[in-house]
Amino acid sequence: MVGELLKRISDFLARMPGLPxxxxxxxxxxxxxxxxxxxxxxxxxxxxxxxxxxxxxxxGFLGVLLGDAL
Numbered sequence: 001m002v003g004e005l006l007k008r009i010s011d012f013l014a015r016m017p018g019l020p021x022x023x024x025x026x027x028x029x030x031x032x033x034x035x036x037x038x039x040x041x042x043x044x045x046x047x048x049x050x051x052x053x054x055x056x057x058x059x060g061f062l063g064v065l066l067g068d069a070l
Contacts, residue, residue, distance in 0.1 A: 013066055020063025027056030 013019065031052035037043050046052065 017067040018063070020059050020066060024056040024060030024063060027052045027059065031056065 031046075031050055034043060034047045034052065037047070039047075
């Protein structure tokens with residue numbers, strides 16, 4: 001089951017190798033927008049921790065590595 005899931009993900013990313021990088025850019029842009037929103041509890045926490053920025057950077061680096069490997 002896990003092998004089949006990995007094969008399907010690999011086939012999908014082979015067709016669209018730039019998708020993780022595009023999603024990463026979107027997450028970094030979302031983090032930038034969160035900085036300007038009012039300090040509601042969840043939005044304020046996301047803005048202070050820069051969660052989407054960190055996830056976007058990790059996803060972007062993995063996307064570059066996967067794009068080169070596939």
